[in-house]
Amino acid sequence: MKKYNPQKIEGKWQKKWLKTESFSALDSSKKEKFYCLDMFPYPSSYGLHVGHPEGYTATDIVSRYKRMKGFEVIHPMGWDAFGLPAENFAIKSHIHPKETTKKSIATFKKQIQSLGLSYDWDREISTADPEYYKWTQWIFLKLYENGLAYKKKAAVNWCESCKTVLANEQVQDGKCERCKNIVVQKDLEQWFFKTTAYAQKLLDGLKHVDWPQPIKLMQENWIGKSEGAEIEFSISNFQFSIKVFTTRPDTLYGATYMVLAPEHELVSKITSQEQKKEVEKYLKKSRKKTELERTDLAKEKTGVFTGAYAINPATKKKIPIWVADYVLSSYGTGAIMAVPAHDERDFEFAKKYKLEIIKVLDSSEDCYSGEGKIINSDEFNDLDNNIAKKNITEKVGGKLTTQYKLKDWLISRQRYWGAPIPIIYCEKCGEVPVLEKDLPVELPDDVDFKPKGESPLVKSKTFHQVKCPKCGQDARREVDTMDTFVCSSWYYLRYCDPHNEKEFASNEKLKKWMPVDLYVGGAEHACMHLIYARFIYKVLKDLGYVKIDEKADHNEPYQKLMNQGMILGEDHQKMSKSRGNVINPDDVIKEYGADTLRLYEMFMGTFSEVKPWDTKSIKGVYRFLDRVWHLQDKVDAQGKAVGNILHKTIKKVSEDIERFGFNTAISQMMILTNEMSALDKIYKSDFEKFLIILSPFAPHMAEELWELLGNKKSIFLERWPDYDKALIQDKEAQIIIQINGKLRDKIMIDAKHISDQKRIEELAMASEKVQKFIGSNKVKKIFYVKGRLLNIVV
RNA sequence: GCCGCGGUGGUGGAACUGGUAGACACGUUGGACUUAAAAUCCAAUGGGCUUAAAACCCGUGAGAGUUCGAUUCUCUCCCGCGGCACCA
Numbered sequence: 104m105k106k107y108n109p110q111k112i113e114g115k116w117q118k119k120w121l122k123t124e125s126f127s128a129l130d131s132s133k134k135e136k137f138y139c140l141d142m143f144p145y146p147s148s149y150g151l152h153v154g155h156p157e158g159y160t161a162t163d164i165v166s167r168y169k170r171m172k173g174f175e176v177i178h179p180m181g182w183d184a185f186g187l188p189a190e191n192f193a194i195k196s197h198i199h200p201k202e203t204t205k206k207s208i209a210t211f212k213k214q215i216q217s218l219g220l221s222y223d224w225d226r227e228i229s230t231a232d233p234e235y236y237k238w239t240q241w242i243f244l245k246l247y248e249n250g251l252a253y254k255k256k257a258a259v260n261w262c263e264s265c266k267t268v269l270a271n272e273q274v275q276d277g278k279c280e281r282c283k284n285i286v287v288q289k290d291l292e293q294w295f296f297k298t299t300a301y302a303q304k305l306l307d308g309l310k311h312v313d314w315p316q317p318i319k320l321m322q323e324n325w326i327g328k329s330e331g332a333e334i335e336f337s338i339s340n341f342q343f344s345i346k347v348f349t350t351r352p353d354t355l356y357g358a359t360y361m362v363l364a365p366e367h368e369l370v371s372k373i374t375s376q377e378q379k380k381e382v383e384k385y386l387k388k389s390r391k392k393t394e395l396e397r398t399d400l401a402k403e404k405t406g407v408f409t410g411a412y413a414i415n416p417a418t419k420k421k422i423p424i425w426v427a428d429y430v431l432s433s434y435g436t437g438a439i440m441a442v443p444a445h446d447e448r449d450f451e452f453a454k455k456y457k458l459e460i461i462k463v464l465d466s467s468e469d470c471y472s473g474e475g476k477i478i479n480s481d482e483f484n485d486l487d488n489n490i491a492k493k494n495i496t497e498k499v500g501g502k503l504t505t506q507y508k509l510k511d512w513l514i515s516r517q518r519y520w521g522a523p524i525p526i527i528y529c530e531k532c533g534e535v536p537v538l539e540k541d542l543p544v545e546l547p548d549d550v551d552f553k554p555k556g557e558s559p560l561v562k563s564k565t566f567h568q569v570k571c572p573k574c575g576q577d578a579r580r581e582v583d584t585m586d587t588f589v590c591s592s593w594y595y596l597r598y599c600d601p602h603n604e605k606e607f608a609s610n611e612k613l614k615k616w617m618p619v620d621l622y623v624g625g626a627e628h629a630c631m632h633l634i635y636a637r638f639i640y641k642v643l644k645d646l647g648y649v650k651i652d653e654k655a656d657h658n659e660p661y662q663k664l665m666n667q668g669m670i671l672g673e674d675h676q677k678m679s680k681s682r683g684n685v686i687n688p689d690d691v692i693k694e695y696g697a698d699t700l701r702l703y704e705m706f707m708g709t710f711s712e713v714k715p716w717d718t719k720s721i722k723g724v725y726r727f728l729d730r731v732w733h734l735q736d737k738v739d740a741q742g743k744a745v746g747n748i749l750h751k752t753i754k755k756v757s758e759d760i761e762r763f764g765f766n767t768a769i770s771q772m773m774i775l776t777n778e779m780s781a782l783d784k785i786y787k788s789d790f791e792k793f794l795i796i797l798s799p800f801a802p803h804m805a806e807e808l809w810e811l812l813g814n815k816k817s818i819f820l821e822r823w824p825d826y827d828k829a830l831i832q833d834k835e836a837q838i839i840i841q842i843n844g845k846l847r848d849k850i851m852i853d854a855k856h857i858s859d860q861k862r863i864e865e866l867a868m869a870s871e872k873v874q875k876f877i878g879s880n881k882v883k884k885i886f887y888v889k890g891r892l893l894n895i896v897v
Numbered sequence: 898g899c900c901g902c903g904g905u906g907g908u909g910g911a912a913c914u915g916g917u918a919g920a921c922a923c924g925u926u927g928g929a930c931u932u933a934a935a936a937u938c939c940a941a942u943g944g945g946c947u948u949a950a951a952a953c954c955c956g957u958g959a960g961a962g963u964u965c966g967a968u969u970c971u972c973u974c975c976c977g978c979g980g981c982a983c984c985a
Contacts, residue, residue, distance in 0.1 A: 276982090317901050321980060324900065329984075349985060362985090404983080434984045441985085447898095448983055508984055629980080706922075708910055712902095713978075717909060723922045729937090767911070770921035777921095839917050844966035846917055886965055892916055896965045 107732035109696025112807040117219055125819060126166075126221040128177035130615060137174040138616050139166045140595055140661075142624025142632070143181045146207035147188060151214045152678065153686045153704065153716065158623045158667040160701045161710060161765065163220045165621060167799035168760050170221075171823040177616050179598040180215065180222040182208050184231035185587045187265060187281055190520040193552045200520045201548075204231055214689065219697050219802050221819075226601045230590035235597065236522035237543035238607035239590050242639065243525055244536050245646055251297045252514075254534065258366070258433070259513055261289040266556050267517045268293055270586060271510050272325075272631045294515035294524060294583065298638050302326050302507040304658070305637055311657035314664040315711070321629040327508025332492070334501035336361060336413040336440065339421055341373055345413055348435030348506055351442065353491040355417045355499065356480035357463035358440035359453070361424045362406065365389045366432035373424065375410025382407050382426060389428040404429045404452045415440075416499035417480070427452065435506055445472050464488060512635065514586045519550055519559040521584030529571035529578035538572050544580070558582040591632055592639040595619050595660055596649065613649050619661045626666040626711075636660055665763055668712040670704075675715045686716050698801035699725045705765035705800065727773050728804055730780050731797065734790060735808055742784035746830040748775050749789055753826040756796045765800070772797060787812065792824045839892035840867045848872045857890040867893050 120126065128136075139162050144155060166178040182204075189200035189207075208229065215222070228235055246252035260269040262279040268291060273280040298305075306326050309319045331350035338344060345361060363370050365386050374382045385407040406427025415422050429448055430439050443453035444462040450470040453460055465476040477486045483495060496503055515524060523544040525537035537544055547566040550559040560566050560582040571578035593607070599616040600608035640660040643649045671677060672684030679685065691700045702724040708714040752775040759768035775793060779785050791812065798805035798818050809818035836857050840848040848870045856862055864885060867873050873895070880897035887893050 275980090317979085320901060324981060327981095327984065331985080347985080351985080402983095429983050429985095431984065439985045446985065448985075451983095506984075508981095626979080706909090712910095714909070717923070720909065720923045726937090727922085766909095767921080770911075773921055837917085841916085841966070844916090844964090849917075884965065886916090888916055892966090894916080894965055 107729050107804075109698055109728075109803065110693075113217075113219060113697050113803040116803045116806045117216055120219075120221070121216070121224070123817075124225070125817060126170075126176075126178065127223050127225055128179075128616075129175060130612060132175035134173060134175040136616055137166075137169045137176045137621075138595075138619045139169065139176055139178045139621045140598075140619045140623070141180065142622070142628065143183050143591070143594060144211060145183045145186055145188070146204060146211045148192065148203060148207050148210075150207075150210050151688050153670050153688050153691075154625070154667070155215075156218055156688055156700060157670060157704045157710075158625075159215065159218065159220050160704055161665070161667065161763065162621065162623050163218075163701075163802075164705070164760060164765065164799040166221055167802065167819060168757075168823065170819060171795065171799075171821060173822070177226075177598070178221060178223055179226040179228075179601075180220075180224070181226075181228035181594060181598070182211070182230065183587065183591050183594075184208065184229045185236075185521045185584075185590055187518065187520070190518060190552060193520075199548065201231075204229075217692055217697060218688075218701065221802070226598050228594060228597050228601050230522075230587070230594065231520070233543045233545050234604075235594075236590065238597065239522045239585065239593070240525040240537070240542050240544060241539065241607060242593060242643070243585065243589070244539065244542075245648070246296060246642060247526075247536055249642075249646060251300065251642060252294060253297065254292060254294050256290060256292045257295075258288045259291050259293055260286045261291070262286055265518075268513055268515065270513045270588070270631075272512075272634070293513055295511040296514050296589075296638070298512045298634070299507060299509055301638050301641055302328070302509045303505075304641055305509075305634065308637060308641070308657060308659045312659050312664070313662055315626075315666060318626060318629045318633070318664065318666065322634060325509065325630040325634065329506050331504065331506065332496040332501045333436070333504050334416065334440065334496065334499055336416060338369075338373055338424070339412040339414060341411065343369055343372065345369060345424070345438050346436045347438050347440045348504065349440055351445065351492070352496040352501060353477060353483075353488040354442040354445045354463050355415070355440065355495050356483070357442040357444050357461045358415050358417075358422065359443060359459040359461055360422050360441045361413050362427045362430045362439050362441055362452075363409070363424065364430040364432035364437040365426055365428050367426075367437045369438075370409065370426055373409055373411040378408055378410035382409060385426060392428070404448065404455065406452060406456065408456075416501075417495060423458070425456075433510065434508065444470060446470070447472060512586075512638070514589055515583035516586055517556060517558045518584055519546070519552060521587055522590060523560065523566075524581045524583050524585055526581040527569055527571060527578045528581065529574060529576060531576055532571055532573040532578075535571055535573050535578070541572070546584075558584065560584070588632055588635045589639075592635040593643070595622075595636070596640075596643070607648070610650055614651055617649065617651055618656070618659060621663050621665065622661040623665045623667060625669070633661075633664075666711050668708075668710065668714055670707070671713060671715040673716050673718060678716075686718075691721065695721060695725050696728075696803070698728055698804050702728065702769060702800055706769045708766055710763045710765060724769070727769075727776060728801060730776050731801075731804065732808070734776070734779055734785065735811060737779070737782065737785045738787050738790050738812065739784040740787070742786045742789075743782050744786065745775070745779055745782070745789050746827070747833070748778050749792060750826040750830040753792065753796055753824050754831060757823070757826070760799070769800065772800075794818060795821050795824055836890045838863055838867075838890070840870065840873055841892055841894040842873065842876045843896055844894060847876050860887045860893075863887065863893055867895065 141158055141162050166176045170176045184204050189203045192203055193200050243252055260274050262269055262284050264282045264284040274286050277286055279286055329350050331348055332352040333346055333348055335344045335346050406425045409424045409426055411424045412421040413424050441449040443449040443460045445464055447470055463479050464471055465478050474488050477483045477488055477491045483491045525544045527535045529535050547563040549563050551562045552559050567580040567582055569578055569580050596608050600612040603609055641658055644658050674684050676682055688700060703721045706724050752771050755771045756768045794805045794809055806818050834854055835851050836854050838850050838852055839846055850866050877897055882895055882897055884896040
């Protein structure tokens with residue numbers, strides 16, 4: 104009896120799989136395609152953590168399963184290689200990010216291969232490779248040509264510790280997503296992608312994808328659509344007017360004052376002489392506040408009167424115009440009509456500054472923001488407020504419109520380790536895009552990494568001196584680089600045609616492989632990568648660079664999305680170096696082997712739930728594999744058939760893989776294994792079927808045992824077994840007997856008779872236990888659920 | 898504050914469209930093997946009551962409701978996690 108030695112067999116098969124290129128996806132294949140994708144990792148110098156194998160094992164199981172089901176599976180892996188950690192490391196150590204990244208990628212690749220994952224390494228890509236970022240820059244140019252990339256001066260998020268601007272999506276809780284430093288607002292000239300032009304399309308597309316509902320909701324909220332009206336208020340004694348956006352034009356008669364955001368352009372123009380000092384003081388103060396302080400709900404609202412008055416277009420009454428930083432300049436028009444009777448913020452403000460409050464909806468509450476009947480509004484009285492919305496807007500010459508919270512995507516970064524923005528500034532011609540033939544704009548090596556608030560590329564002698572593509576005069580390059588999320592917003596397209604030197608990917612290959620059928624990764628990307636990638640994909644489709652003539656093409660890159668749940672430390676806390684509760688997957692592989700690690704991570708719990716690591720529990724799956732290993736000694740031409748349980752297992756494992764129920768699939772295989780272990784002999788054909796369904800989970804062991812059984816070809820060339828419907832039928836059925844819904848007895852009955860309710864009732868009534876509980880009570884009613892239970896109501 | 902997800906034994910977790918709650922595994926206890934330990938194998942293992950078993954009762958965060966029957970559906974509340982955060 105040979106001992107189970109995972110270290111020995113795993114290395115052997117990993118080498119073999121690589122050598123035979125068993126998992127290369129064939130562009131020429133006639134089979135139905137299946138695109139199975141992981142969110143590619145940032146290759147950090149720390150190597151893999153246990154979270155990586157969780158998602159990777161899941162997609163590996165699905166990939167191997169789908170191949171055996173007859174699909175041509177494309178299952179690529181690559182590196183999201185640009186980014187801050189490598190650059191920050193360079194600042195400390197003076198080691199070039201190129202070097203660190205190269206090393207980290209090598210480590211990651213080795214670790215990933217030691218897990219026995221079936222990637223198609225011919226398609227490996229790295230976003231920091233000029234071959235790749237050439238096309239990232241090309242995509243930038245296409246957006247630029249079509250007015251979807253533009254530069255503007257705006258109040259932007261600035262992280263003082265990273266010394267760079269950040270996109271809206273990268274500010275979390277008022278802090279930098281990377282370093283957790285407080286983000287401040289700065290007026291800077293920056294590059295944007297016009298995501299707002301796609302707000303509605305991004306919303307619509309969500310209807311067509313098979314994504315977890317919470318992620319869809321998060322995106323919906325992030326895009327933040329509201330329908331309302333734009334209404335203009337003229338200003339008393341001025342030529343100007345103030346445009347506001349409101350979702351409640353029905354409450355216009357209750358608008359008793361107006362508020363401008365401190366940044367609103369009219370503030371300086373309309374402020375009266377008497378109020379000037381006060382207003383300026385207020386503006387100065389609010390400018391100093393961070394975004395976090397300004398949006399702090401717990402804080403009392405503040406504001407100051409401008410001295411000017413507007414005319415309510417419905418009531419023709421003069422209403423005061425205030426400045427207050429509870430109104431945001433970045434949303435709507437940066438100005439509001441305040442209806443204190445029906446908006447809590449306005450109510451709070453009006454009470455504090457003793458402003459007029461007029462109710463225009465029928466309600467007993469002081470401040471009521473719900474629906475209802477209109478009052479105090481002339482001819483609109485008694486109308487339903489939803490009808491009044493349209494009518495009142497029309498009366499005052501307003502316009503029904505839609506607003507979104509989504510902002511344009513700020514993509515420029517004042518950092519080195521990213522793809523340079525392919526723009527040239529010429530004194531004569533102004534902003535000039537780099538010519539396509541001059542791509543890629545390569546990163547220079549001669550830079551000083553210390554961030555000083557401008558891109559390190561400024562310091563490169565070789566980089567920014569360039570001739571203007573238009574006039575040939577001396578010009579200088581844009582020194583900012585692109586947000587790494589730009590690089591990762593199209594990588595799934597490059598995998599389809601990774602070596603193409605003429606295009607980012609040929610249409611033929613895109614047509615062959617896109618869209619991604621299954622996408623797996625963490626939920627933290629809900630409002631970042633997953634919005635950006637959808638945006639870029641839609642743009643490329645609209646511009647005609649991606650054409651797919653499939654019937655079910657919904658202009659979405661990712662059909663099905665699955666989020667893996669975070670793995671916590673053994674102390675039920677988030678794993679972190681400072682807590683010292685980090686588990687290194689290498690250690691687990693060293694002790695138990697890759698198959699055990701894979702199985703364990705899949706067995707831990709529900710795939711998408713958060714779950715704690717438990718080193719002791721690893722033994723359980725190791726024992727299981729060990730038991731499977733020893734089953735080989737029982738294989739015989741003679742034996743007892745395990746057909747029923749085997750075929751039930753085939754059914755359950757197949758169904759569970761499809762619905763990401765890996766934990767229950769494994770538990771079913773454990774049940775089968777325990778059953779087979781109890782036998783003296785098992786049929787070879789039964790054991791082989793079991794090995795096939797085990798193989799996506801524990802590929803090394805399955806492959807090794809398959810070979811030991813005398814098979815010459817890889818187990819992964821086998822077809823996935825079908826279960827036999829006749830064999831999964833049980834001969835006997837157990838019927839639960841309940842009295843008033845409480846379990847009182849169980850009876851066994853031949854499966855032939857499960858439809859015969861009368862027979863079952865008779866059997867039940869014959870039971871002593873049943874009789875005891877019925878006693879002298881009268882049977883009122885009997886419910887029978889076929890093959891399951893009989894409930895007697897007394 | 899708003900939106901979402903969740904709360905099941907000592908632990909991780911199962912439970913199909915409302916139908917045996919606790920599958921599978923860890924741990925624990927007892928036993929076998931061993932000079933011994935590890936490993937392995939066998940058995941028991943939600944709580945109460947009981948010397949033990951049988952029998953019975955209780956039990957899926959709390960309370961109510963719908964139902965013949967609720968972990969599953971509805972309402973109210975409590976707790977944990979995630980997202981958003983003055984979006985007019």
